[in-house]
Amino acid sequence: MITTPFLAEGGKFYMSRYFVKRILETIPLMLVISIFVFMFIHLIPGDPARTIAGLDAEESQVEAIREEYGLNKPIVSQYVDYMVKLFKGDMGRSMKSNVPVSDLIADRMPQTLKLVLAGIIWAPVLGIFIGVVSAINHGKALDHICMLIAIMGLSAPGFWLGLMGIQIFSVELGWLPSGGLDTWKGFVLPSFTMGCGIMAVLARYSRSSMLETLREDYVRTARAKGQKESMVMFAHAFRNSLIQVVTILGLQIGGLLSGSVLTETVFSIPGIGRLLTDSIQFRDYAVTQGLLMMFALQYVLINLIVDLLYGVINPKIRLD
Amino acid sequence: MSDIHENAANNTGFESNYIDENIKADQTSKAKAFVKKFMKRKTAVLGLVIIILLVILAIVGPYLAPYDYNEYDYANVLSGPSAEHWFGTDHYGRDIFSRMLVGTRLTLGVSLSAVVIGAALGTVLGLLAGYYGGIVEMLVMRGSDVLFSFPDILLAIAIVAILGPGIINVLIAVMVFTVPSFARIMRSATLAVKGSLYVEVAQSLGCKDGRLLFVHIFPGTIQSLIVNFTMRIGSAIMAAASLSFLGFGANVTEPEWGAMLSQGRNYIGIASHMVYFPGLVIFVTVLAFNLFGDGLRDTLDPKIK
Numbered sequence: 001m002i003t004t005p006f007l008a009e010g011g012k013f014y015m016s017r018y019f020v021k022r023i024l025e026t027i028p029l030m031l032v033i034s035i036f037v038f039m040f041i042h043l044i045p046g047d048p049a050r051t052i053a054g055l056d057a058e059e060s061q062v063e064a065i066r067e068e069y070g071l072n073k074p075i076v077s078q079y080v081d082y083m084v085k086l087f088k089g090d091m092g093r094s095m096k097s098n099v100p101v102s103d104l105i106a107d108r109m110p111q112t113l114k115l116v117l118a119g120i121i122w123a124p125v126l127g128i129f130i131g132v133v134s135a136i137n138h139g140k141a142l143d144h145i146c147m148l149i150a151i152m153g154l155s156a157p158g159f160w161l162g163l164m165g166i167q168i169f170s171v172e173l174g175w176l177p178s179g180g181l182d183t184w185k186g187f188v189l190p191s192f193t194m195g196c197g198i199m200a201v202l203a204r205y206s207r208s209s210m211l212e213t214l215r216e217d218y219v220r221t222a223r224a225k226g227q228k229e230s231m232v233m234f235a236h237a238f239r240n241s242l243i244q245v246v247t248i249l250g251l252q253i254g255g256l257l258s259g260s261v262l263t264e265t266v267f268s269i270p271g272i273g274r275l276l277t278d279s280i281q282f283r284d285y286a287v288t289q290g291l292l293m294m295f296a297l298q299y300v301l302i303n304l305i306v307d308l309l310y311g312v313i314n315p316k317i318r319l320d
Numbered sequence: 321m322s323d324i325h326e327n328a329a330n331n332t333g334f335e336s337n338y339i340d341e342n343i344k345a346d347q348t349s350k351a352k353a354f355v356k357k358f359m360k361r362k363t364a365v366l367g368l369v370i371i372i373l374l375v376i377l378a379i380v381g382p383y384l385a386p387y388d389y390n391e392y393d394y395a396n397v398l399s400g401p402s403a404e405h406w407f408g409t410d411h412y413g414r415d416i417f418s419r420m421l422v423g424t425r426l427t428l429g430v431s432l433s434a435v436v437i438g439a440a441l442g443t444v445l446g447l448l449a450g451y452y453g454g455i456v457e458m459l460v461m462r463g464s465d466v467l468f469s470f471p472d473i474l475l476a477i478a479i480v481a482i483l484g485p486g487i488i489n490v491l492i493a494v495m496v497f498t499v500p501s502f503a504r505i506m507r508s509a510t511l512a513v514k515g516s517l518y519v520e521v522a523q524s525l526g527c528k529d530g531r532l533l534f535v536h537i538f539p540g541t542i543q544s545l546i547v548n549f550t551m552r553i554g555s556a557i558m559a560a561a562s563l564s565f566l567g568f569g570a571n572v573t574e575p576e577w578g579a580m581l582s583q584g585r586n587y588i589g590i591a592s593h594m595v596y597f598p599g600l601v602i603f604v605t606v607l608a609f610n611l612f613g614d615g616l617r618d619t620l621d622p623k624i625k
């Protein structure tokens with residue numbers, strides 16, 4: 001019987017069908033997404049060659065740009081050329097600044113990653129804590145208070161919380177800066193804005209996962225055997241309830257990169273989220289296309305990693 | 321019961337009357353049990369009350385507004401809350417309270433419309449996918465997978481990037497990312513109901529596919545639809561407000577709450593009321609729908625008392 005995802009008994013290397021199936025399913029999905037994004041951008045009205053050349057440019061200049069960017073080729077050829085270049089790390093050039101899109105992204109990515117990390121440092125811990133406390137005190141006042149906090153965290157617009165934070169802690173009290181990530185204080189408000197939603201979602205899922213686990217037979221058995229309640233809660237129920245929570249956490253983190261757009265706008269942080277909104281406003285299609293492709297593909301990859309991890313943690317999933 | 325005996329004595333189809341009356345009594349008692357169970361959830365009731373108030377405001381708000389929502393008053397620019405302007409004024413001297421009253425209709429209208437249209441499309445796709453299976457199911461589910469590959473806000477931004485800014489395009493963007501969630505849920509619900517005995521009986525009696533789907537199968541899936549519908553409205557309001565906040569939604573003259581918040585951002589140090597009130601209303605509205613949706617889900621769940 002296969003007990004691990006990769007090694008069968010006897011030491012032979014084996015990858016269970018679940019993992020192979022999941023990985024193989026992702027490849028056509030990523031291909032379809034790339035076609036979807038490419039076609040999406042090409043649906044935008046207007047002539048990109050004219051946009052690059054300028055409204056007053058001569059037709060010959062516009063034609064030269066079409067030739068240079070391959071815009072006079074059939075759409076399928078353009079897509080194939082784009083994908084070949086993408087595999088080499090070339091996402092084209094910005095129509096506004098003529099800088100390679102990959103350079104623009106590389107320049108801004110560290111700011112966004114810092115923001116994402118700041119959000120995930122505290123939110124999962126607090127969210128899971130609230131969820132577990134709520135589940136242990138199911139039906140009591142503490143349960144209702146914890147869930148009210150969670151649903152309020154879910155309902156409050158992150159951008160409003162950020163602005164309120166700036167008003168109270170930066171303008172009125174002067175404790176924290178209103179923007180930038182230069183000092184540790186600069187991280188506090190953006191981190192809170194990014195993490196609030198995750199905290200709320202994880203609190204709710206942790207509670208429901210913990211309640212489900214507490215109803216399981218093995219928990220009842222542990223209690224019947226006379227184990228201490230703390231042992232039952234943490235060694236049995238909590239550990240097993242984490243399986244589902246880890247999956248949700250992975251998906252939330254996957255959405256954080258693109259969700260950073262609102263936080264970066266509030267705190268004027270020059271990350272890739274703001275690069276996306278700026279590129280849309282300036283009709284810089286090459287940048288928009290590159291970013292959409294990157295966001296979607298990373299979300300799919302993170303989903304895949306989460307599914308594979310779930311298969312590692314939960315043997316019922318991968319045993320065929 | 322005396323009516324039933326009288327009908328039995330007169331032999332005037334008392335069996336069908338008896339069955340009809342029992343069905344009505346059963347439905348009435350189920351409805352009463354549902355209401356009783358729902359009313360136990362105080363937060364859900366609070367959510368429902370707030371939603372009803374918001375709907376009333378959406379209908380009569382524009383008539384109650386003390387000022388025209390676009391009336392400029394340059395003598396009172398950025399003034400704080402006062403007796404004349406309960407929520408203060410913005411950078412053009414426009415009364416924020418009036419704009420928010422009028423904006424209730426706009427914000428709720430856009431979000432509700434987007435979810436209704438998305439739910440309708442998603443429901444039809446889900447029903448077809450669950451009933452027919454095969455290539456129909458594959459196309460619908462793979463299409464949903466592609467749309468689900470994008471986080472909601474990103475998909476909405478991408479759609480607005482193509483269509484251009486504007487409140488109608490925000491409606492379309494929110495509608496598009498609503499469709500796959502309904503398609504998936506309705507497909508699962510259809511698969512669960514499809515195997516029921518009454519569906520099998522209807523099929524064997526020669527019921528056509530369309531009638532089978534919408535008259536027999538669809539009612540059995542309504543519970544899943546209603547719960548998801550209520551939960552999605554909150555996300556739709558949040559998404560529409562987010563798009564307007566980013567500058568992709570309503571223009572500066574329209575009193576959409578997210579757009580008002582976006583304008584308030586520029587005056588945060590000197591006119592914080594421009595940020596407090598629109599954001600607070602968005603928060604309360606989304607909270608009301610989430611509380612109501614949670615309460616409805618728990619009430620419809622037979623495992624929860």
